[in-house]
Amino acid sequence: MGKKTLMKGNEAIAEAAIRAGCRYFFGYPITPQSELPAYLARKFPEVGGTFLQAESEVAASNMVYGAAGAGARVLTSSSSPGISLKAEGISYIAGAELPAVIINIMRGGPGLGTIQPSQADYFQATKGMAHGDFYLTVLAPSSVQEAVDLTMDAFDIADKYRNPVLIVGDGIIGQMMEPVEFKDPIDPDDLPKKEWATDGAKGRERNIINSLALDPHDLEDHNLKLKAKYDRMKEEEVRYEELYTEDADIIIVAYGTTARIATSAIEMARKDGYKVGLIRPITLFPFPSDIINETADRVENFLTVEMSLGQMVEDVKLAVSGKKPVHFYGRTGGVVPSPEEIVEEIEKIGGER
Amino acid sequence: MKKVAGYPDSLTDKQFHYCPGCTHGIIHRLVAEVIDELDLKEKTIGVAPVGCSVLAYEYFDVDMHEASHGRAPAVATGIKRVHPDKFVFTYQGDGDLASIGTAEIVHAANRGELISTVFVNNAIYGMTGGQMAPTSLEGQRTTTSPFGRDVKEAGFPIKMSEMLTELDGSAYIARVSVHDPKHIRKAKKAIKKSFEIQLEGKGFSLVEVLSTCPTNWGMKPLDAIEWLKNNMIKTYPLGDLKTPEGVE
Ligand SMILES: Cc1ncc(C[n+]2csc(CCOP(=O)(O)OP(=O)(O)O)c2C)c(N)n1
Ligand code: SF4
Numbered sequence: 241m242g243k244k245t246l247m248k249g250n251e252a253i254a255e256a257a258i259r260a261g262c263r264y265f266f267g268y269p270i271t272p273q274s275e276l277p278a279y280l281a282r283k284f285p286e287v288g289g290t291f292l293q294a295e296s297e298v299a300a301s302n303m304v305y306g307a308a309g310a311g312a313r314v315l316t317s318s319s320s321p322g323i324s325l326k327a328e329g330i331s332y333i334a335g336a337e338l339p340a341v342i343i344n345i346m347r348g349g350p351g352l353g354t355i356q357p358s359q360a361d362y363f364q365a366t367k368g369m370a371h372g373d374f375y376l377t378v379l380a381p382s383s384v385q386e387a388v389d390l391t392m393d394a395f396d397i398a399d400k401y402r403n404p405v406l407i408v409g410d411g412i413i414g415q416m417m418e419p420v421e422f423k424d425p426i427d428p429d430d431l432p433k434k435e436w437a438t439d440g441a442k443g444r445e446r447n448i449i450n451s452l453a454l455d456p457h458d459l460e461d462h463n464l465k466l467k468a469k470y471d472r473m474k475e476e477e478v479r480y481e482e483l484y485t486e487d488a489d490i491i492i493v494a495y496g497t498t499a500r501i502a503t504s505a506i507e508m509a510r511k512d513g514y515k516v517g518l519i520r521p522i523t524l525f526p527f528p529s530d531i532i533n534e535t536a537d538r539v540e541n542f543l544t545v546e547m548s549l550g551q552m553v554e555d556v557k558l559a560v561s562g563k564k565p566v567h568f569y570g571r572t573g574g575v576v577p578s579p580e581e582i583v584e585e586i587e588k589i590g591g592e593r
Numbered sequence: 594m595k596k597v598a599g600y601p602d603s604l605t606d607k608q609f610h611y612c613p614g615c616t617h618g619i620i621h622r623l624v625a626e627v628i629d630e631l632d633l634k635e636k637t638i639g640v641a642p643v644g645c646s647v648l649a650y651e652y653f654d655v656d657m658h659e660a661s662h663g664r665a666p667a668v669a670t671g672i673k674r675v676h677p678d679k680f681v682f683t684y685q686g687d688g689d690l691a692s693i694g695t696a697e698i699v700h701a702a703n704r705g706e707l708i709s710t711v712f713v714n715n716a717i718y719g720m721t722g723g724q725m726a727p728t729s730l731e732g733q734r735t736t737t738s739p740f741g742r743d744v745k746e747a748g749f750p751i752k753m754s755e756m757l758t759e760l761d762g763s764a765y766i767a768r769v770s771v772h773d774p775k776h777i778r779k780a781k782k783a784i785k786k787s788f789e790i791q792l793e794g795k796g797f798s799l800v801e802v803l804s805t806c807p808t809n810w811g812m813k814p815l816d817a818i819e820w821l822k823n824n825m826i827k828t829y830p831l832g833d834l835k836t837p838e839g840v841e
Binding site: 264266290292294295296298299300302303304305306307308309310311312314328329332336438439440441442443446447448449450451452 | 634635636637638640647648650654655656657658659660661664667668669670671672673674675676679680696697699700
């Protein structure tokens, strides 16, 4: 504690998982997240962890399903095409109400796409991961330090709600080296026992991990129970950061890597007299709608910037509720927007100064 | 809850939902009896499949995990890695194991995963209403092979058990049937052996059980038994296919 180490994002996330008491990892190789499993394969033996390279992402996510049901803190990581395959297991994990942490170091798509940075999996992460009525808690770090902190929190949030938590980054977050500070490690033996887990019904009623409910009324009840959890997340878990919003008349909404680039753009534009601020969602689900809605009462314009054709912008528009115009600027296919490009958008909205 | 005398402790009182003449029920009972005999009830985690036995978690009175279609070996891998000292088995149909779940079973066996699989082969997709399975016999009529399985178009009956014997991680592979009392006794012996192989840490074990589906074969229960005996065993010969050295 207190000591700063220079680390790559992917490796820092892996170290954070170990410190969060995670001892099980199941995954399948894919760029640009490869340093994460490699780090765990190296380090897990020191702490008695289990690293298993599965035959596919489908198998990996179902191994996670088994290990989570057995009561473990368990992690898997992948990148976009791999997450599509993990979707099956994730739906079952959500349906069976199990905690698990999933990392998506997003790359450009659709299809095989490119390994370059992208935010094109926003819809998948927040709305359409897989079949059925469910949500994941979705966390979006914008620095290596934040990736570390959110990874540790992710395991607690997953346990608190018995729901999978997804952390989304991109190749920049994953590959970038930054100084990080870690919290003290948690000993998995000190974590509260999960009474619902399958560990052999010794001296108790048997436990069943299941997502099947043949009677539609039973399933509706179950889905309403899940909804109550999502509502509680909306009350208790929303996280965002505000920057230069106090005097702003233009608000940029951006997350992850894009928020960092937008911050540089804002600082450049401010020198030219544009009053621009930033709202950076840290939780993509639950989405920080309230702060955006309140801010809409006192600013003139919103600009959403994403590395996609425009996905989060739909949530921003819902939050603004027509109170003010919501503009969009995006680069896609693995192209990263430059601060200058964003400044140009600000100029278009704010007029000549 | 008090159990009827002779009824396995590891089965709940819930009545099976299987069709008359379906041998899933017999196989459930054998598995439960072996769990009792090996005193495993309080250390077992069973993994149920997607298929007619999807509700197996309602019948086995042990910790149970309901998997997605074909992924039971992956789910069981996750469980076993977390609880290496517990007994973990999967119960899977032939659509589940031999079609959608081929990758999962092959790699669990290849890793020598210390789990035991009960593979119920009825040469058809039961639950979804009698479609052709990779295990369906040549010429077998199903809703999706209405003129009989043409191996030129649909490939050959897949011999999963024989394939799995080739993997260094598999320790015990057997094929049994439950069409008469003598074979039922043999089936139980094989299931017991496969469970012991796991407990002794010898490697992956699997028992394929030839089973009936009178409903989707379009037969009366007794005719289904005869059909299994006269047709299935020819394609799927019975016996221990792989046994570790030193095991009888
Ligand atoms: C991913 C997925 N695909 C398809 C199905 C539909 N489905 C349910 S059971 C089944 C076949 C089961 O057949 P088998 O494994 O042979 O078991 P049986 O019912 O004959 O015991 C299928 C295809 C499903 N539930 N999930
Ligand atoms: S459909 Fe076939 S496999 Fe399913 S319960 Fe009926 S007889 Fe058994």
